[in-house]
Amino acid sequence: MSDLNVHSVSKTKILSSVIIMLICGTCSIVFGKLQFQTKAVGRDGKKHYFNKPLYQNATMFLGMVLCFTFPLFLKSKEKKNDETKKPSSMKRLAKLSTAPATCDFLATYFMNIGLIFLPASMWQLLRGSIVIFSAILTVFYRKRKVPKFQWAGVSIVTIGLTLIGCAAILGTHDETGQQFSSVERGVGIILVILAQFIQALQTIIEETLLHDYEDTNPAHIVGFEGLWGLILCVVISSPIAYYVPEKSGFKEDSIDTFVMLGNSGFLVGTTFVYIVVILLYNYTGMVITDFSSALLRNILDGLRTLFIWVALIVVYYTSPDSGFGEKWSNWSYLQLGGFVTLIVGTFMYNKIIKFPCFNYSRGYTDIDSLNSQEDLLHSSALDNDDESVSSYLITDSDQK
Template identity: 30%
Template sequence: MAPKASPLMTGLYVLALLVCGSLNTLTMKIAFTMSGTVDGHSQRFEKPWFITFVMFVAMCLALPCDKNMWKSTKMVAEPLLDNVHMSRDAVQMTWRQKVVRVIAPAVFDIGATGLCCIGFLYIPASVWQLLRGAEIVFAAIFSVFCLNRRLYVFHWLALLFCVSGIVSVGLASVWGDEEQASAKGTAAGVGLQVLGIGLALAGQVVQAAQVIAEEWLLKDVDLPGLQVVGFEGIWGALLMLLFVLPTVQFLPGSDHGHAEDELDIIPLLRSNSKLFALICLYTFSCATYNISGIAVTGALSAVHRVMLEALRTLIVWAFGLWVHYCVDSTSLMGEVWTKWSWLEVMGFVLLVVGQMIYGEMLKIPGLYYPPHEEVEEVMASPGSLKNLSSPVPRTFSPRGAEQ
């Protein structure tokens, strides 16, 4: 077992998680609002599938940071999942077979990130960030049917809080769209708001399926976390290059007749140095976020994970308000405080409370809680890192009993 990081290094990693987690959302949204020049015409950089590809490239950068990659023999230390029991398959599989198995979560991640990025084009950054809380709902339901996990009453109560929060955020976004558009001098688009929310939620369904797939498919893949992140990045980038990007290039759509025209990306980046720098910052931020997450996952309690995610949401929301009221009231990145914003605040509170009840940080008097969990499973997989509040219910067992 590798030595644990010092308190100072752990603190720096947690700070990197918070800063880079916020930067991931902000840089992506800012990039979608920027424009470049193609054939003498101004064009906005609305390339969600390219951004998805960049995310996988950033994940690849985790591999050079894993010291085991440079050993002559691939010795495995610090397994992906902190499981007490490892099946025989883990011993029998070769290193290459384990690497190949990482393809499965990469496929889920392509769908989840792509859907979320497309939805991000139509909704404010704070709403998009808050809707990420839906993953915990879908993952809990999937875990019952796919992993045979048991949900107790407090779990269902927590999910009720989360669903109420998601509904509140969605309604606040749709009902406040006209006021947002009026303040920015643009046309209202309630239909696009609904579309964006629907795509973001669909992305969370796939993201939840990814987390379940990772726990089921990778439970015997005792690769170090950095290798899992890095190889998922490699597989994801290859699949994007070979299948996804060519497909969206040839599908009909509004981007020069394509669903997404990938051929004008280089001219767009060359014509706008700030946009190019922003994409580079996004790549660095994603890489740092994943590496930091793997480094401190074991040190983070459920409280830390929920609080970090809540702070990240507040930073994103505060930045949007600051842009609108202090920088440029017409900026597409800015957010307006509408009469429905209090409903969004309530949704935020409900989501945080729901996650705290789910993780047993808040215990409801009169409800049954298992007497003791022998081991708290800590996932360090790429899917779970995207949502710091672990969405998969733990496996409980009586004290001293085997799971």
């Protein structure tokens, strides 16, 4: 399969999906962080920070559930007529979506906790590690061979992540005034990176559903994931989070959450905006996975970093007394170095930056197909028919 199947999707849809994904993805992180930076009166009558990662998880899944309304307004997807694809139905899709929904719930919950301990830009930069896990899972789960130039990009991404991790651990406080120790920041880093492995698995499973099953609508997959995720949040996780010990770090009082919402119109407003942008972000991300691959989606997702960093710095210096945004510090230079390195790695991965030492003529190749082609080359060579086999092996990446 090609990295970008432009033959079946209009360039306008591709470009609009990418732009909407980047803008809404940036807004979702900025408004999510603003919620964590906001103080409001809780059930104890005192003001405290709105550190409610489980609530933010639930609002995200609520936004995803609203994707069920998209097919009512958008042109229906044409029926696929491919005998190699497995049959699909709404009932079966509902069952199949439980796996990516569970991954989404765990990944987002871990990331929301990490977002409390880390500046939003560092948090988003660490999410670049999803490229590493996506590449590994592409080989072992999707059975594809990743080109050498992309492994080089993954290596550079790893260097960037190391620089970012150092900047996060060595920083002494959050831009909001909340004090966090190096241990807490370290825990935040571990949770975010663990979440990236889980989310990489999620996107690979979603790619399987979109590419290997007939007539799967991206809006339906997002909707079912939102439904299962909302059930996990409200029915299972909220009661557990209410009764776990305070020292565990996972306790979350749902009653206190709604009291704080009732005492803060800002929190209510940011919640509404968050639901809308997360709806559009998840839908366009699934559309990109549909016409391309999970790897391209995750690389594009990493490009949100620049927008998030700039937005938070602008917010801070526009209103420095508000307690919102992110302040430039000495450790920001190290963070900037990590950011540049990460972007270079992702650009190499996506063939935006090219080097003459790599072969860019071939994209992803199915490992089984590649092995069979190599066997054919070997046997044909014995028959002195190298030329015909070579022409068979050389295929345009856009036709895969």
